[in-house]
Amino acid sequence: MYPWLQTTYNQLATRKQENKLHHALLLQGPSGIGKTEFVKQLATLLLCAKSVNGQSCGQCQSCLLQKAGNHPDNHEVMSEKQIGVDQIRDAIKKLSGSAQLSGAKVLIIHAAHSMTESSANALLKTLEEPTANTYLLLVTNKAERLLPTIISRCERIAMPVPTFAQTSAWLIKQWPEPVDEEFIHLYANSPLSLLNELQQEQSVPYADFKRGLEGLMTQQINPSKLANDWQTQVEKLLKWLQFWLHLQVKKSPQLSPQLWQLHQEAIQAVKRVRNPGVNKVLVLNQLLTDISLLKSH
Template sequence: MYKWLMPTLEELSQRLGRSKLHHGILLMGDIGCGESSLAIAMANRILCQAPTGALACGKCKGCLLFKAQSHPDFHEVTTDKTQIGVDAIRQAIDKVTKTAQLGANKVVLIEQIERMTESASNALLKTLEEPTDGTFLILTTNAPQYLLATIKSRCEKIRVPMPSFAQSESYLLEQGLPVPTATELAAYQHSPLLYAEQYDQKAVNFKAFHDDFNSLVDGALNAHEAAEKWKDAATDAVNWTAQLCMQRFSLNVKQTIENSDTVVGAHWMQGYDKATVAGKKLRQAGLNKTLILAALFAQIQI
């Protein structure tokens, strides 16, 4: 379990112990906050037969079956598809309408519930309204804005926090990874988990992009060459361009105030705006990513 999520797990576990835990728990957080680990730890804790604190004991029959992924009272809705359909939800609900086989509790886990179709949401709604005894629904999402209001209102909403910079730093040190600067971590939405992932795909990382960005600005790198190089990571490249333009803009403004010169940051503010527009274009299907990037990169060259 990630350390920055322990206070949240402790609070939920305490309430479970006092029988004050809501049967529908919606874990909401930004991508990379670790909500999935929290959901699994909570499911395990609910099914543990001999818990002592916030965490499951790891030794009882319930924990051993959970670890072996064969607990009879645990049902995770999984799908390879982009959407979660009504059949998958009905199957999971069918299983928890029966009495618990091992302990008293049953858990259904559904991750990224914004992927549910409307009929799937309605099927889930019924269970949220009339849960059977000892049933807990643990739901996660990175995009609560896409959920039906009725789903949100029938759950207890838990905001999953992103770690502080110090927490991220100590997590990455424990993983044996180099500690990023604040700017580098910001390039990964302040998530040490997303930052750590870059080590699996070494060519596509913020450091490499930052170097190319500087070369573009200096004119040492051609906009078309850079676009060709970054087209497979176009969304990252556009987000990082926005971040770096904003950083240069802030620096310019600071220097302007210190030297009481005329403002020279307009170029970077334009770059930031162009990056925002490019980001929107990338979300439209069928547009040529290399051309979008080349146009943006040409813009930031002085």
């Protein structure tokens, strides 16, 4: 279990042990904090036949089946796009009978916000009147997209976001090389995303990103050249630019109004490049050109 999620897990485990756990939990929090591992471990605990002190035993038939990924009473629903009504109806049908191992039944709905209105409505009755010893675990990073009727029937669990110190301490154990503190701050609230970024081969590493901006600000690099060099990762680099501009506000308070204006421009640029047919390099070039003119204000 990730250290920043341990307290929340312990609290739910204690409530389960005391038979005070709500049958429908809405686990909400940003991407990259470990919600998927959390909900899988919670499901293992709920299904375990011999849990002790809020911990699954790891040895019973249920735990072994869960570890193998084929527990007959653990059901998961997910989709790369939208969760359709047939997926939900099929899952509900599996929950309607008795547990095959005579224990609990668990349904995990990943990215619950991606349920269509029809699929969400199909889930309502089960949320209101679940079969005995059944747990429904909904996971989301966009709770605002869920129907109010779904939210009102669940107990909302806000998943903790790690502090910078927690992310840094965890990263030291996961990544052998030193990491720019600024880069850690960029992804501090999303440690798994941070690690993923480090593990991927970057066409534009963060160090090159910073050097490029330094050259831009000193008029040693042309905005058009920089935009072309960065064209393979435009959307991500626009988000990095938002973060960088935010940092510059603290470093250069005399430029604060212009910097905040550029920050808003970067936010709008991210939205624009998501539209099909938009010239992403042109959008990035315009923002970089505006940044290069900062010194002349």
